[in-house]
Amino acid sequence: MYTPRKLISALALAGFCSAVFVSSAQESVRLGTPVSEADLAGFDLIAEPSGVGFPSGSGTAAQGKTIFESRCAACHGLNGEGNSAATVIVGGDMQSEDTPLRTVGSYWPYASTVFDFIRRAMPADAPKSLSDEEAYQVAAYVLYLNGLVGENEVLNAETLPQIRMPNADGFIDQSDIQ
């Protein structure tokens, strides 16, 4: 930004010196390097409810059973029953229990989150060690254990985000309260 020297002096005398320099610095520093979305394909793991961000590939629960039993069952149990309240991923009824058990099936509002979380954070002892294909398979198995998909239903970028979760209407967005 070009600021006439005389103006700067006048503003400095008026006590606005620092404001001028801050403003000009903000406009001059632009050090981000352009990058294409294609180049971020292996970096951006966000899989949104709209389907945006889901990778290619697919999987079924039948395919996911073996991986789940070897990589997930130590914490989540062979049938998703878990080894603690924090790791149970099946069962629960939001309406009938005094303190409802909140699981993937009873609580999670979006199927996309199941895939997104498995791909970015599971298994907890080796996150991001599953291939996209395996993440689809394990997500399918978790949804199958919750009775939400069939054993041989093919889940992919199109079908997985469309699965309607039982508690989809159970949330109230408070984000307008800021």
Added chain:
Amino acid sequence: MKQGKLEKKRQPRLEKVAGNGLLSRRHLLGLGLGGAGLAMSQAVMGQDAGLKLEIPGWSKTPGPGPSAYGSASSHVGLERQSGFGNPLYPGGGASRSPLQHLQGTITPNSLHFERHHAGVPDIDPAGHKLVINGLVRQPLVFDYEDLLKYTMVSRIYFLECSGNSGALLYGGNPDGTAQSLHGLVSCAEWTGIPISTLLEEAGVLPEARWIAAVGADAASMGRSVPLNKAMDDSMLALFQNGEPVRPEQGYPMRLFNPGWEGNTSVKWLTQIKVTREPAQFRDETSKYTDTMPDRKSLQFTFPMDVKSLITSPSGQMSVTRNGVYRVNGIAWSGSGSIRRVEVSADGGSTWADALIDSQQLDKALTRFSIPWQWDGSPAVLQSRATDSAGNVQPTREAVIAAKGTINRYHNPCIQSWGVSPSGEVTNVYA
């Protein structure tokens, strides 16, 4: 010492301002009490204790010279308090600040509370990238060294986990301390780049409404933040109390959303994706959502409520003799600054205004105190804060009536510390 003159000052007429021994704030100023939970007995102060003072040993031997990176005195053993680790959940967990042993409003970096979802990554800043992509004119990637060249702002803000104080909703916890019950709050000076500066460089598209922030930890922990907050006062924090952000706080950089649920201030920030809708990450659906008695769950509950607690005297401390104590504590609000703190010594029957000891900064811890004369009878000490938006800290009863007990997040309720006739201070429900 001019004994006579002090003698006169030591016999003030104690002006009571509320039940069970709360005294006018002027007694704190007049007596010049200092230190946490310091008891000042009028009778003891007036007597010659017969002390024979001598030069101590450390005044007779040179000490060690300067050090490269200083540490606390070996006589001060302050520590964060961690919960139990879970071997199947590596690196997960939390540690809590020792609130009852701190004064002022700034939390030392080594004692700032922690909450991790997959441990603390050991990040080499030379290999760390910050990506801005999604609904922008030009996706960008930033290097750490380049970010250090941007104009930065410094602000003092509290940070609080929304699970803080949740244990009070369970009841129990008679052995609870300020640290164990409320230690998931801290306050620091954060220095960094306004997120708006970086978003403007990438060029936010008109249809954008949210950002999805992702960390570089093993969980790639993500949270969605409304774009208007990001453009308002969110910061890419690079410095914490003057030094590079600590690894436990997100080194080399973290998102910082002033006043908001701590989990949204994503640590080890490596991606901001500008989106139309929230990403619906696991930690904003399965976790950090508040299930109400009607089984609907509140999502994206962002500002932390107005809150305060007495840190001294507090749980597991004791008041050892009758006399005047400096009751003091901290107050904060995610919706503004602290306007007023009231204290009760009779379980909420009567209240008196506390003195505000610190600056009353927006979204920062504020220190309050009030003199209290303990005569050996049972007492229940409470504090109640009011913020600049007019929000008043609720009772536990009111929180449970409004939100039930399925939910454990966002509990701002008044803390009650019981004082027994023998002087023991414990967590009670009044």
